[in-house]
Amino acid sequence: MSVAAVPPPPDGGQPGRPGRKLGPIAETAGPTHRAWLEPLRARFLASGLTIGELSERSGWAKSKISELLRGMGLYPRWEITFGLLQVLQVPTWPMRRLWMAAALEAHKKPDWIDGCIQKVALTTDPAVPPLEHQAFTELHRAPYTAYARVFLEDHEADEAVVETFDLLWLRWHEALASSDVVAFAWPVLRERVMDRAYHSEDGHPELTHAAFNTIALSHLTDDDARFAQIAESLALFRAISRLPAPQLDVIVLTHLLGLDHTAVADVLGAPIAAIHSTDRYARKTLNTALHPQNDPGDIPV
Structure with missing residues (x-):
């Protein structure tokens, strides 16, 4: 079937059109x-x-x-x-x-x-994304995958990351036209992860999988110590899951994945001063939730 292509729209406001407005996406769409x-x-x-x-x-x-x-x-x-x-x-x-x-x-x-x-013949469209997109993918695949695996099983995390880069390919001109490609991309990755993540009844993403991974790596041999570690870790990860999205992301990237603030800024596309501030407020919030008697900086993350 032959089709007539429409040229890419010019940058700027959305053009008007006669007729009925396009309705919203159905709630039944996955x-x-x-x-x-x-x-x-x-x-x-x-x-x-x-x-x-x-x-x-x-x-x-x-x-x-x-x-x-x-x-x-x-x-x-x-x-x-x-x-x-x-x-x-x-x-x-x-x-x-x-x-x-x-x-x-x-x-x-x-x-x-x-x-x-x-039923559809292969097209002559490029089978690989633009070079800039390929470079972006190579740079961000590892931190994106590590973040996704905090919330998802490995295969689900990998699928979320692949979908993220495909969506960015679809929207690459839009990404390049934005003020910062990295800042444009992060919400795309986050949405793909959170769509798959298990959420508690109050709507917060569960971090139980990450909590038990932390316990498994603790090398504790005493049963009482391990049970104490389980209780402490579950309480901590439950508190982390209830942080606002920017604070949650900074805590995960910094304290669970071990990135320094410069690397976190590079992943999120945010100023490093904003990362410092967000981390400080997040740790204060966690300390208040877990250990009200402690100094705001004494967070067991």
Whole structure:
């Protein structure tokens, strides 16, 4: 199916368009489905096209396109997804991986996924991301993976990191246009991790896995000492999980993963003075929660 591409939108405000506004993404859309749908919707909204114009250029019915862009109904087949990518000039290769992961999330069978993929001919789109993106990936893969493994099992952490870099590839022009690529990227990684992390009833991410890893590495041989360590570690990690997001991230990167403040600033894309301040307030909060009688700096992290 041939499609007419739309040129990339100019930088600046979002163009207006006649007709009904695009509705929100359906609540039934899974996290990975939503992850690729959001940048696709953003590209559509920035393009200035209407649903009707997108239908004319892609060859797909307006109703099908509207359902796809809202995550309504059945999980979309690759053929129609690919058609919209071509019109909106969205990179095909990272989107295809994200589409496949979301299809599995939607309980589609591998045969169904393979059948969809085989119906669309390979494109001439670059199969590798831009060089700047590749360099960014090499620089940040290790700290991103270490952070993800604090909250997730290894295979889930690895999947979250792969999805992060694919999403950044999709949004690379947007990242480059931001004030700081590193600061732009961190929330993308954090969202992919937190979408997978187990959360307690009050909405905080659980750190039990990290707590028991800490205990396992403590080399304590006395049973009473190990039980005391378990109780102390669980209380500490529970308190850490309830920190505001910036403080939680700094504590994890600094005190659980052993990065110094300069390295943490490089990972988060934040000024080092902000890292110093955030760490200080986080340790004060933890001390108040765990040991009200202690000095604010005496945090057993």
